[in-house]
Amino acid sequence: QKEVEQDPGPLSVPEGAIVSLNCTYSNSAFQYFMWYRQYSRKGPELLMYTYSSGNKEDGRFTAQVDKSSKYISLFIRDSQPSDSATYLCAMSANFNKFYFGSGTKLNVKP
Amino acid sequence: GAGVSQSPSNKVTEKGKDVELRCDPISGHTALYWYRQRLGQGLEFLIYFQGNSAPDKSGLPSDRFSAERTGESVSTLTIQRTQQEDSAVYLCASSLALVPEGLFGPGTRLTVL
Numbered sequence: 001q002k003e004v005e006q007d008p009g010p011l012s013v014p015e016g017a018i019v020s021l022n023c024t025y026s027n028s029a030f031q032y033f034m035w036y037r038q039y040s041r042k043g044p045e046l047l048m049y050t051y052s053s054g055n056k057e058d059g060r061f062t063a064q065v066d067k068s069s070k071y072i073s074l075f076i077r078d079s080q081p082s083d084s085a086t087y088l089c090a091m092s093a094n095f096n097k098f099y100f101g102s103g104t105k106l107n108v109k110p
Numbered sequence: 111g112a113g114v115s116q117s118p119s120n121k122v123t124e125k126g127k128d129v130e131l132r133c134d135p136i137s138g139h140t141a142l143y144w145y146r147q148r149l150g151q152g153l154e155f156l157i158y159f160q161g162n163s164a165p166d167k168s169g170l171p172s173d174r175f176s177a178e179r180t181g182e183s184v185s186t187l188t189i190q191r192t193q194q195e196d197s198a199v200y201l202c203a204s205s206l207a208l209v210p211e212g213l214f215g216p217g218t219r220l221t222v223l
Binding site for chain 1: 143151152153154155158160165166168169201209210214215216217
C-alpha cells in the first residue's frame with residue numbers, strides 16, 4: 001500500500017464550480033500537510049501548508065485535514081480556467097522525509 | 111541571487127557515466143530539498159538537508175545516488191553509473207527551517223541515453 005493515495009483524474013469542471021481535491025494516507029504519524037500546484041511544463045509551487053488537523057483558508061483556497069480519517073482535502077471556490085493545473089498533495093511526519101501523491105490533473109472549462 | 115538556481119539546466123549523458131547536479135539555495139535558507147520528477151509523473155522526494163546534514167537518506171532511490179551540502183549553502187546530487195531510468199527532471203528547493211519549501215529552482219533535466 002502506498003503511503004499517500006491521490007486520484008490522478010483528470011477532473012474537468014466548469015468555470016465557477018467548487019473543486020474538491022483529496023488525498024488519503026496510511027501513516028498516522030504524518031502531521032505536516034502540503035498542497036502544490038504545477039502548471040504544465042513548469043515547476044511545482046507550494047499552495048497551502050497545514051500543520052496537524054483543522055482548516056486553513058487563503059483566498060479561494062481552503063485546505064482541510066482530518067487526521068482521524070487520514071484524509072486531506074483542498075477546496076477551490078469559484079474556480080477559474082487559470083486554476084487548470086496538476087495538484088499534488090504531500091505530507092511528512094517530521095520534516096525529514098516527504099511523501100507525495102501522484103497528482104490530480106484539473107481542467108476548468110471556460 | 112534572488113532565487114534557487116540549479117546547474118546544469120540540461121544534461122545528456124551516456125548510460126554508465128557519473129553525473130553531478132548542483133543546487134544553489136536562497137541565501138540564509140537552512141533547509142534544502144531534492145526531488146525527482148519523471149516525465150508525466152508526480153514529484154518524488156529524494157532528500158532533505160537541515161544545515162549540512164541529512165537526517166534521513168532513505169528517499170534516495172539506490173546506492174548510486176548520493177548528496178552532500180557544504181557551508182549550509184550549495185548542494186550537489188551525484189548519480190553514479192547512470193541508468194536510463196534515472197532520466198528525469200531533478201528539482202531543488204530551499205526554505206527557512208521547518209517551513210515547507212515554497213521556492214523551487216528551475217530544475218536540471220537529465221537524459222541518460
